[in-house]
Amino acid sequence: MTLIALNKKCVFGFILIALMSYGRASDASVKKFSGTDYSGVYSCRGLDAKEREYTAKMQLEIQFRYSQGSYAAYRLSLDIPGQGSFIGHATSEADRMALHFTKTEKDTTEYGTGIAKMKRNKQGRWTFTNYFYSPEFQNGNMGFETCVREK
Structure with a gap:
């Protein structure tokens, strides 16, 4: 093996190790x-x-892979009887949470964004009130929802 071929292999090896690390x-x-x-x-x-x-009913599921320090990332799903299902995501830092959701039916542009403050109720369960804005639903909509963790 020539010195040039050996050097090429060494350089390739160093690059490979650098990329892996x-x-x-x-x-x-x-x-x-x-x-x-x-x-x-x-x-x-x-x-x-x-x-x-x-x-x-809303379900929040933390995504540990995308959460770090005091910041958390979540997947969310929301089912409203008679109105439909929504999917989305949320992020939190300390006791504040931002939420984004969109209706699962493909024939609608219903989506929205909310902000909530988390706290414990007298029973020790997490609760929050979410203020949301939906710009496309019936020329715009807003509201509040109060949610209590079941278990």
Whole structure:
């Protein structure tokens, strides 16, 4: 084997090791999740400007892979009897949560964004009131829903 061929193999080997360790080195800057996990099934009661009062079930599921330090990422699903199902995502930091949702039916552009403050009720369960805005639903809609974790 010639010196040039050996050098090429060494350079390739160093590049390969550097690329493999790059992902590991960048992972060192990611902080382990240390915040509060708000995952669970929530029973909700809402009031919006167009549909009026409603009840719903919301499920929040933390995504540990995308959560770090006091910041958390969630998948969410929301079922409103007689109105449909929604999917979305949420992020939280400390006791604040931002939520985004969209209706699962393909023939609609119903979606919205909300903001909530988390707290424990007298029974020790997580609860929040979500203020939301849906710009496309019936030329715009807004409302509040209060949700309590079931277990």
